[in-house]
Amino acid sequence: MRTISVTAERAALPARSHKPWYKVLYIQVLIAIFFGILLGWLAPHIAESDWIKALGDGFIKLIKMVITPIIFCTVVSGISHIQDAKKVGRVGIKALVYFEVVSTFALIIGLLIGNLVRPGAGFSGTPDPNAVATYTRQAAEQHPVDFLLHIIPDSVVGAFAQGEILQVLLFAILFGFALLALGERADKLRSFIDDTAHAMFGVIAIIMKAAPIGAFGAMAYTIGRYGPTALGNLFGLIVTFYATAALFVFVVLGIIARIVGFSIFKFVGYLKDELLIVLGTSSSESALPQLMEKLERLGCSKSVVGLVVPTGYSFNLDGTNIYMTLATLFIAQALKFDLTLGQQLTILVVALLTSKGASGVTGAGFITLAATLTVVSPALVPGMAVLLGIDKFMSEVRALTNITGNGVATIVVAWWEGELDRDKLRAGLDRQIDPSDIETAVQTD
Template structure:
């Protein structure tokens, strides 16, 4: 089936003189992360200064500042360019079906690895339940009904002010349908929204130049506060989680990528800038706007990207799913609580629901873990304190796996819809695109 697009995608960057390596964003971010680790290790007092922490927090806030308008403009534009309203529902159903299948693989993989490598046995842990009280309290107040009602904002302005992804997404979908129904009369407003989207992507490109500073601040503070010794005797769980996440990306996402017609390692190389930013900030939201822009450039349909990627930030959290099953087994092993086969099946079912309330913000995985443990076996909840000290180190891999999974999901659903430009896909996977390049980011074909 031939590939189709509804509006002009960002143009391919012109081949010219390549940048010096020290001006390439991912090199700068990688260098900043290394320096941050060294500063945090050698000078923890300096690294834990509130101004150092503010560097990382400030960068994340700069990115989150434009997430709501990016999602609104992208989704509205994508829907408004669609002639058949039924397509939106079709894409949504395909995306949710994909999310459920792949999320199940992530949950099952975490259980399998946790049973094969019971690294929690012999830990003889004595957890401090007080350290995790706020997370347990937060999880206990979010039922399934609350989550559904939370998607509906109290006001449109409030949804944008809070930057709630699902609330903005809901309003954008409704607004897109309304704009579509206007027909010719809505074309002028649609063009304005298209132009606004390119302008906001230009803001993103400017903000991205501060990514190395943000990555340095976030990493220096993390290492300075917790220190390399924070891993201690829990290094086994961290290593196991890293290995399991890598296995998921290579085997599960790699198989999906091969089925569609691209190489998962080339795809990872293509989004390496975003991955390094996520690594430095521990938040997959910090790379959401750039990821959406790059996926469009890669040959994915704008309407598919606009629907799949923002929705995936709450419904397709592969790294969080692996973490929840793996951490639940680890806690049970450390506390000496035997989990039967039925208990582990319950973990799968509960985790499938609780993971839907998480977002790409740092700490969300810990909140969903609290909800899962409380639903499966309340006796496991105090054990969250066992992994509390190392959660920051694990949140980076959760976010990396989440953003990679959402990128692959957008490509897969575009292919499923028959709207993936394979020629553009192959061409772009062999190119280096720096998201801090303003001219490249906002140029249209």
């Protein structure tokens, strides 16, 4: 077996001169976000136009266009190169255990902060029940059995065409095991899939050049559509949610990172490009391919990255968990509805289940909130209308927290599995890496 590591080859080369500041991706995205906010504030009639909105939507569609083939190639390649088939199940179990433990911490923190700060106390607004009819209808249609059955695609082609990550993941795992069973007869097909993965990351490298345009359009439309005034009435909840998410990332995830042996601050800095893209687009899916590639650069094995990251996008939504508990308490306090200890414990259990159906796309957290409120107390559901005006601003932090949590989860599982290259981890976090040069370390026979 021979190993081709693009990252290792690049590390052996002399360091290149730094790019001019105006060519650095994250600076371009920051500038684009600033001008997007400016346009949305000063000229909302222009910012709300379909053409401005299309800039952000188009960029997200470009990214989503290649997510399923990248996940398929990465997972199949990782599994088919594994000598021990039991390892796949072992990695999956470890990932799910980690997801549930950390998700519970996220829910508890949301409840504690909500009870201490009480952001909904003293709210005098009157919610409009009709405003949340769509979300409650969608929430009513969500059932655990339906969610499990939905993981199985009606057809493989349909799963790819509709961008269903969990369905593609299921098929990729089965296909990877099939190649593993074929042994040497599948060598040519493995090489083809590895080369396809390289090509897909090349497509991402091209698409990423449009990231500033996408961030500009998405941010301009958000501010133009909802306006700075949308932040006024419910500013306290937004600040509380932002602070709680930061507390979770830098304290809870920070402690976990320290146990594994790396700094959460350096890790966040390492992902700054992806985080800014997520901030601009409010979609954590927009950074999924780059996240997978960067985690491989940090020394996580291909098989762990391929299994943990896609699964985490549906099963490890830390930001969504914090949002659901905090928002539930805010609505209860705003409606002068005293939740008992039993009802608050119910929130923990229900939210652990309802959050599993949320994806990285904007709005999913609001639908899962409706499902949670319906189970805890139907009387709270109309209060969702209070949050409609500001949910867009909170969805950005949900996505930021989700992607950070999934990155940490992948490193933890790789460390737990004994497949974390600490030299690569240390080198990756201690030096600046050009994220616009998307490449991947691929192992081939």
